[in-house]
Amino acid sequence: MRQRVEIKPSGHQFYVESNETVLDAALRQGINMRYGCRSGACGACKGKLLEGDIHYENDPIALTDKDQADNLVLFCAAHADSELVIEMEEVKLDSAIEIKTLPCRVHDMKLLTDDVMQLFIKLPAAERLQFLSGQYIDILLEDGRHRSFSIANAPHNDEFLELHIRLVDDGLFTPKVFKTMQNKDLLRIEGPHGSFFFHEESTKDILLLAGGTGFAPIKGIVEHLVSEKVTRPIAIYWGVRTEADLYMNELAQSWAAEHDNITFIPVLSDADSNWSGRSGYVHEAVLADFEDLSELDVYSCGPPAMIQAAEKTFQEKGLKKNQFFYDSFDYASDQ
Numbered sequence: 001m002r003q004r005v006e007i008k009p010s011g012h013q014f015y016v017e018s019n020e021t022v023l024d025a026a027l028r029q030g031i032n033m034r035y036g037c038r039s040g041a042c043g044a045c046k047g048k049l050l051e052g053d054i055h056y057e058n059d060p061i062a063l064t065d066k067d068q069a070d071n072l073v074l075f076c077a078a079h080a081d082s083e084l085v086i087e088m089e090e091v092k093l094d095s096a097i098e099i100k101t102l103p104c105r106v107h108d109m110k111l112l113t114d115d116v117m118q119l120f121i122k123l124p125a126a127e128r129l130q131f132l133s134g135q136y137i138d139i140l141l142e143d144g145r146h147r148s149f150s151i152a153n154a155p156h157n158d159e160f161l162e163l164h165i166r167l168v169d170d171g172l173f174t175p176k177v178f179k180t181m182q183n184k185d186l187l188r189i190e191g192p193h194g195s196f197f198f199h200e201e202s203t204k205d206i207l208l209l210a211g212g213t214g215f216a217p218i219k220g221i222v223e224h225l226v227s228e229k230v231t232r233p234i235a236i237y238w239g240v241r242t243e244a245d246l247y248m249n250e251l252a253q254s255w256a257a258e259h260d261n262i263t264f265i266p267v268l269s270d271a272d273s274n275w276s277g278r279s280g281y282v283h284e285a286v287l288a289d290f291e292d293l294s295e296l297d298v299y300s301c302g303p304p305a306m307i308q309a310a311e312k313t314f315q316e317k318g319l320k321k322n323q324f325f326y327d328s329f330d331y332a333s334d335q
């Protein structure tokens, strides 16, 4: 049965069918809620249920007991059992950006580390995918499921879409990329998606925080900022396990060498004795370097634990909630 949903404080309304989640219904009707994984794992779509009843088909992993006690809900997983009133921040997106489903071909692949593949996808001739730096696409699988990957190139350089794909050993899609995928293979993609993108209107200093292949959308954002000749200070922190995982270290070092306003700080969580740089958790390196985060816009992409730790500790150092933009993804979601 179709249910009406009202959003506070905007007063916007939309309708949810019984076979779709609240988030899917909102997006279908042009209401842009904040979201990331769309699988209940990251917490990006969390909001408050003020009135009504919902149910989940699977356990909402990203909800703590306290969240549930506080009536917080994951809208990407929630189905409406009655009319709802919800409290949720809406995201202003450029409504002119069209979400497309396109057949594409694998143009090129490059192994960046033992378990990260750089994949270039070629769109059909005469097709372009308009997107904002930081957004992602879905690769549509034959069984109807999808896998989401951030776009690693900037919108001005859109001949190919560049993805950084980390191998998940028993995954559904990523092992194919490493073992059987070849140039010219056909893929179906849908996008662009995501509320993680660079906000042009701010004048604040910029802090970019990447974990693992969360570097991909950060790369897209930096290339966009460089192309737009943005002079605001840009600090890039990239956390990985070992030096071998810094798969585009030279590129990031070159941004810092060529632009006075850019600094790049790689941080290893499992450094060996040859490493003379920063070590530990990447968000802790930021905390050590900044006394006050209130005058920064922070863009963060990486695994849920990194995002959650950064969000909590950065707010303790003055970062306002609406200045923390993030895309949280779970590698294991390919399983």
Ligand code: FES
Residues within 6 Å of the ligand: 035, 036, 037, 038, 039, 040, 041, 042, 043, 044, 045, 046, 062, 074, 075, 076, 077
């Ligand atoms: S938990 Fe809903 S988008 Fe990730």
